Amino acid sequence: AQTVTQSQPEMSVQEAETVTLSCTYDTSESDYYLFWYKQPPSRQMILVIRQEAYKQQNATENRFSVNFQKAAKSFSLKISDSQLGDAAMYFCAYRSAGWTGANNLFFGTGTRLTVIP
Amino acid sequence: DSGVTQTPKHLITATGQRVTLRCSPRSGDLSVYWYQQSLDQGLQFLIQYYNGEERAKGNILERFSAQQFPDLHSELNLSSLELGDSALYFCASSPGTSKLDEQFFGPGTRLTVL
Numbered sequence: 047a048q049t050v051t052q053s054q055p056e057m058s059v060q061e062a063e064t065v066t067l068s069c070t071y072d073t074s075e076s077d078y079y080l081f082w083y084k085q086p087p088s089r090q091m092i093l094v095i096r097q098e099a100y101k102q103q104n105a106t107e108n109r110f111s112v113n114f115q116k117a118a119k120s121f122s123l124k125i126s127d128s129q130l131g132d133a134a135m136y137f138c139a140y141r142s143a144g145w146t147g148a149n150n151l152f153f154g155t156g157t158r159l160t161v162i163p
Numbered sequence: 164d165s166g167v168t169q170t171p172k173h174l175i176t177a178t179g180q181r182v183t184l185r186c187s188p189r190s191g192d193l194s195v196y197w198y199q200q201s202l203d204q205g206l207q208f209l210i211q212y213y214n215g216e217e218r219a220k221g222n223i224l225e226r227f228s229a230q231q232f233p234d235l236h237s238e239l240n241l242s243s244l245e246l247g248d249s250a251l252y253f254c255a256s257s258p259g260t261s262k263l264d265e266q267f268f269g270p271g272t273r274l275t276v277l
Contacts, residue, residue, distance in 0.1 A: 088270075089251060089271055090165075090271075091255075093265060096265070098263075137206060143262050144262070149194070149211075149219075149262065149264065149266075150196055150219055150221060151196075151198075151208060151266065153205060154205075156205070156206075
């Protein structure tokens with residue numbers, strides 16, 4: 047079974063600074079997707095960024111970027127120019143890319159990010 | 164707003180009772196997923212339906228059941244409730260037509276079992 051590990055329960059960052067959240071995963075599959083979701087105090091799950099395992103180029107979405115190391119099974123999230131609105135719980139998630147129709151997400155335990163003004 | 168709706172937003176009930184959570188997927192989405200977020204278990208997948216048929220099962224208890232109706236809305240039934248069933252229950256939907264499909268999450272139903 048796939049497992050996703052987030053070893054940092056809590057992180058903090060000064061406003062306007064950069065922070066990196068770590069995630070490792072375990073799988074025997076070669077094709078899959080990795081995601082970072084943000085969960086603010088409202089509890090809504092918001093997709094931040096997605097990486098397709100067969101793509102070597104790291105995904106980027108505005109201030110959010112990932113460092114995807116397939117061989118090391120590592121998928122970290124970098125948030126640049128941190129803003130107060132970035133304060134939230136961040137979940138790393140894995141999904142198989144096999145087209146069986148069963149495409150559920152496996153989540154890590156989350157990292158709570160605090161942004162200090 | 165993801166386009167996925169869940170009712171009710173909050174539910175408070177007693178141990179031993181039975182509740183039904185409802186989910187309406189985004190227009191056109193054929194797949195519906197149910198996830199449970201609890202303090203001790205984290206976020207875990209319960210069950211997936213695709214166009215009315217069960218597609219995948221995760222860590223869903225036998226006391227829990229779900230179905231997807233012809234209009235594609237889904238219901239999660241929780242029975243013989245225990246204190247440990249208190250959690251936030253998310254529904255997510257996706258088109259179900261491509262392996263690249265993104266899952267869109269509803270706002271969740273917070274269940275409190277007293």
